[in-house]
Amino acid sequence: MFDINAKKFFQISIGIILTIVVALMIFSYILLNRTTIYEGINISGVDVSKLNRMEAIEKLQNEFEDEINKSVLILRYEDYIYKAKYSDLGVGYDYYKAVEDSLAIGRQKSIIEKLKDILHVRINGGNIGLGLLYDDKKIDRIIEDVRKDICINSEDAKIEYINGSFNITPEVIGQKINIDVFRMRIIAALKSSKEVKVPVEKDLPKITKKMLDKIKANVGGFSTSFGGSSEARKNNIQVATMKINGQLILPGEVFSFNKATGFRNRETGYMISKVIVDGKFVDDIGGGVCQVSTTLYNAVLRAGLEIVERTHHSLPVGYVPKGADATVSYGYLDLKFKNNYDFPIYIRGLANSYAVTFQIYGGQISGSRSIDIVSEIEERVEPDVEKRIDNNLAPWSTEILQQGRYGYKVKTYRVFYEDGEVVKRELISDDFYKPKKYIIRVGPGNSKTSSIQDNNYKGRLVQ
Numbered sequence: 001m002f003d004i005n006a007k008k009f010f011q012i013s014i015g016i017i018l019t020i021v022v023a024l025m026i027f028s029y030i031l032l033n034r035t036t037i038y039e040g041i042n043i044s045g046v047d048v049s050k051l052n053r054m055e056a057i058e059k060l061q062n063e064f065e066d067e068i069n070k071s072v073l074i075l076r077y078e079d080y081i082y083k084a085k086y087s088d089l090g091v092g093y094d095y096y097k098a099v100e101d102s103l104a105i106g107r108q109k110s111i112i113e114k115l116k117d118i119l120h121v122r123i124n125g126g127n128i129g130l131g132l133l134y135d136d137k138k139i140d141r142i143i144e145d146v147r148k149d150i151c152i153n154s155e156d157a158k159i160e161y162i163n164g165s166f167n168i169t170p171e172v173i174g175q176k177i178n179i180d181v182f183r184m185r186i187i188a189a190l191k192s193s194k195e196v197k198v199p200v201e202k203d204l205p206k207i208t209k210k211m212l213d214k215i216k217a218n219v220g221g222f223s224t225s226f227g228g229s230s231e232a233r234k235n236n237i238q239v240a241t242m243k244i245n246g247q248l249i250l251p252g253e254v255f256s257f258n259k260a261t262g263f264r265n266r267e268t269g270y271m272i273s274k275v276i277v278d279g280k281f282v283d284d285i286g287g288g289v290c291q292v293s294t295t296l297y298n299a300v301l302r303a304g305l306e307i308v309e310r311t312h313h314s315l316p317v318g319y320v321p322k323g324a325d326a327t328v329s330y331g332y333l334d335l336k337f338k339n340n341y342d343f344p345i346y347i348r349g350l351a352n353s354y355a356v357t358f359q360i361y362g363g364q365i366s367g368s369r370s371i372d373i374v375s376e377i378e379e380r381v382e383p384d385v386e387k388r389i390d391n392n393l394a395p396w397s398t399e400i401l402q403q404g405r406y407g408y409k410v411k412t413y414r415v416f417y418e419d420g421e422v423v424k425r426e427l428i429s430d431d432f433y434k435p436k437k438y439i440i441r442v443g444p445g446n447s448k449t450s451s452i453q454d455n456n457y458k459g460r461l462v463q
Contacts, residue, residue, distance in 0.1 A: 090135025220303025404438025
């Protein structure tokens with residue numbers, strides 16, 4: 001009897017257990033395959049349980065959209081206030097991501113872990129925050145509006161030489177916004193609804209009156225004449241000089257002649273005149289500009305400034321000693337020098353119809369100091385002689401086909417004096433002006449003439 005009852009009890013128990021297991025499996029299947037958000041889940045405090053994707057989004061929009069539309073961000077600097085509507089900033093809540101995150105609860109990992117997550121939020125609840133969306137371009141437009149209202153451009157102090165003295169216009173200190181910091185503050189404030197302080201900084205000018213007040217003395221100068229030049233060459237000298245006049249070089253800065261005078265063409269005021277190319281005079285735009293660079297070079301040397309780049313002509317020029325010239329060619333050859341003083345340098349240039357002059361002004365230097373430029377010819381190089389015998393010429397006759405020219409090896413020194421005594425002798429250049437070959441055509445009987453020192457040609461060479 002006991003065995004029969006036990007057997008029935010066991011069968012009933014197994015049946016109950018199987019029923020429970022099947023029921024749990026059916027319940028789990030139905031639960032895990034729900035398409036709505038599980039019970040207990042909130043988004044920023046709004047209950048979205050049992051809602052599908054679109055229902056949850058719609059509920060959130062109804063709850064928060066008015067809040068967004070009414071929200072205003074205050075941007076403040078001293079007495080200045082700018083009110084930016086959230087809508088103007090393209091601000092909105094990221095409903096879609098929040099709902100997706102809600103739907104993901106209980107739908108990831110293994111079945112057991114899914115069920116544990118579902119049970120956990122049903123008992124303890126779960127809250128998901130709403131993220132903010134904003135439009136970077138709209139924020140940048142608001143920043144630009146504020147920048148225009150607040151920012152003041154700084155202005156450098158200016159100096160001008162008028163009627164024998166300097167006139168200085170003081171600098172203007174501006175103010176600017178730290179754009180990167182401002183943007184970060186705005187984005188942070190959108191989440192906290194706090195007022196934003198506009199990060200304003202001083203915009204300091206590069207050149208101040210205090211710096212320019214140091215310019216008091218003439219530290220060097222030089223002049224060259226061009227009275228016999230063509231009108232086109234005079235024009236070019238005057239144009240280039242005026243472009244350099246008033247140039248200011250701060251301590252440590254490097255001055256570029258080509259940058260200051262610009263590209264040479266008719267549109268920039270230059271005309272066609274003679275220039276030296278490969279030892280020959282040819283017509284080209286800007287002839288005469290090299291006299292300006294040479295004159296400035298000599299003034300700069302006498303002012304004690306550091307030469308960074310300089311090139312001599314292919315042949316000596318007549319307006320300065322050999323070794324004291326400086327040729328330029330836009331985009332190819334430049335004259336550059338550095339302000340190696342602790343005060344600014346001001347260049348005054350003047351070109352009339354017969355001379356060009358540069359004066360270099362700067363801080364007060366010892367009155368006992370002076371600088372001299374000394375060029376020393378190390379060697380005079382005779383040119384080769386090329387003879388071309390022509391039996392069609394009369395006996396013993398000659399004809400010059402190309403005028404010869406001596407070459408020169410020249411060293412140039414800058415000599416510093418204190419109280420009349422040499423304190424420094426500095427080699428500034430070691431130049432070689434190549435000789436030019438002398439070409440003659442000779443008639444019968446002149447075949448033995450071999451040296452340029454022959455009396456027939458001596459004195460005809462360009463010195």
